[in-house]
Amino acid sequence: MRDAVAELVRDGDTVAIEGFTHLICFAAGHEIIRQRKRDLTLCRLTPDVIYDQMVGAGVASKLVFSWLGNPGVGSLHAIRRRIERSDPEPLEVEEYSHFGMVCRYVAGASNLPFFPIRSYFESDLPQANPRIVPVKSPFGDGSVYAVPPLHPDVAVIHAQRADPAGDTQIWGLLGCQKEAAFAADRVMVVCEELVDESVIRRDPNRTVVPGLIVDAVVVEPKACHPSYAQGYYDRDNRFYLEWDTVARDPATFHAWLREWVFGLESHAEYVEKLGAERWAELAPGEAWSDPVNYGRYA
Amino acid sequence: MVGPGQLRSIRLTRTAYSSSEMMIVVSARQLAGERVCFVGVGPPNIACNLAKMTVSPDLELVYESGVFGSVPARLPLSIGDPTLVTGSVQVTSMFELFAYYLQGGLIDVGFLGASQIDRYGNINTTVIGDYAAPMVRLPGSGGACEIAINAKKVFVIMPQSKRSFVDRIDFITSPGHLGGARPAEWGAGPSVVVTGLGVYRFGAATGEMELASLHPGVTLEEVRDSTGWELRVSEDLEETAPPSELELRLIREELDPRGAYTR
Helix, strand or coil: CHHHHHHHCCCCCEEEECCCCECCCHHHHHHHHHCCCCCEEEECCCCHHHHHHHHHHCCEEEEEECCCCECCCECCHHHHHHHHHCCCCCCEEEECCHHHHHHHHHHHHCCCCCEEECCCCCCCHHHHCCCCEEEECCCCCCEEEEECCCCCCEEEEEEEEECCCCCEECCCCCCCHHHHHHHCCEEEEEEEEECCHHHHHCCHHHEEECHHHCCEEEECCCCCCCCEECCCECCCHHHHHHHHHHHHCHHHHHHHHHHHHHCCCCHHHHHHHHCHHHHHHCCCCCCCCCCCCCCCCC | CCCHHHHHHHHHHHHCCCHHHHHHHHHHHHCCCCCEEEECCCHHHHHHHHHHHCCCCCCEEEECCCEECCCCCCCCCCCCCHHHCCCCCEECCHHHHHHHHHCCCCCCEEEECCCEECCCCCEECCEEECCCCEEEECCCCCCHHHHHHHCCEEEEECCCCCCCECCCCCCCCECCCCCCCCCCCCCCCEEEEECCCEEEEECCCCCCEEEEEECCCCCHHHHHHCCCCCCEEEEEEEECCCCCHHHHHHHHHHHCCCCCCCC
16 A cells, blocks of 8 residues: 555645545545645545545645535534645635536546536526536537546555456445546556456456556455445444544644654554444445356357 | 433424424425426435335435435535445436436426525525625525526525515526516426425416415514515415424434434
8 A cells, every 4th residue: 555655646646545434445545644645636426524634634635526525424523624724734625516526527538628417507606616617519409517637647446356467346336436437547456355366357347447456455454444345344334423522623634644644654553443343343244146147158 | 210300301392493493394295296306405305205105105316426326324524425326326427417317308306596586586605795796705606506597496495584485586697487487398397395394386377476375483473584475475474294204214314313403
């Protein structure tokens, strides 16, 4: 993780650590904080607690997003301090809706100059963000709104499993990781388990990102905590609730960073520090799918 | 042995209910006869699941995280909870969910919350104050803007006060009936607003919110004091039926046993 972040994430980069509630790679965010990267533009549909930590830690100067909150809990206090009070410094924001953000990745991934969607009519969002622009259909069927392509310098994608070449398989919520990965210049895959290429090839429908576009594969089990990996561990709702108190006060916020990020060398230490009991609480139980026959056709 | 004093207290806790329980129950009843519902997290989620157990067993729950036909085995504490996935009919990318299901016109009802709403059902969830220098930075649109435009109908569930029911909202995140009417090619827009005080519908000709029903114990004066404009009141103003024992039991024992959203 240390080497991958050092090599792939550069000061001033546009970075997307995607994953809609599911598979959010907190460990990568922590490593970016630990390496004191600066001046990043952070993109995500839902900044979530991970970007609250990164923005509060001072690695970012700009946020591109569509829903700013601690899901199921409330506000992201470190981000709000910077937006509402420039405390300790201002944060530039560029704001869309969910579908707008998703389509920005789609446009980026498909090498299109814009993507048209049926949203934003009569909303104040296009006024707040001049990069949301109405366009007339060239075929005379009314108007839609265009959003610009998003090309992150780096996308960080967490997955249940990948092979050494970076062929990556995900199940459960898919969010827009595939779109973000194909839109990015550099792709870092972090996985719960490294598997043999034959495992991938036995179930190609499950592959979301091919090794073709992947620059680094990092094996980092439990890297999503307090987010989750379907079938591996549950979302730690207690952490999300507690974060509300931690982040409310800059003193407790920075104490948390010192204890859980700067005070640790690696994510393995974080996992150990969290303790076996907490991990046992997050065990998901079992619900297997049935195998399917792809056929041999030899 | 149960003494008479204890019996009375049991009866009291059975019939008493919280304001959020009332909102959830009323919202669930509105879903009778609906088929495909775009669910929001929190109270709307409990309302949709309650509807599925009571008035609308065939209701399909769609979550913006990319799940169709969800059957959550526990109360999801976020819109992307893993329990939404296990046992669902389909998990799609968010692109497909928004493009094919929502924009493609398959969503009958979209559930939205609001920090501010005006008489035409235009909704603000972006900022209080000026956008460039907000007093309060709210979460923003999420999927709300496109849901408000593309769902066939929109239900709004929110707490009511003079600060939330305002004459002029600070920012239009999600358009309602604009100044009284919406373009024909959009969905029909907000049809019901449920608050802790009552139920509102929108005049067909005016596009303006009308008080349709008062919750038990709430006075018209109280409602007017909690509304930032001169409120229209339906000629057939009703009293909302209180939550039934069954509805309360389902909420308390099955949907939200810890009372995360209902106490």
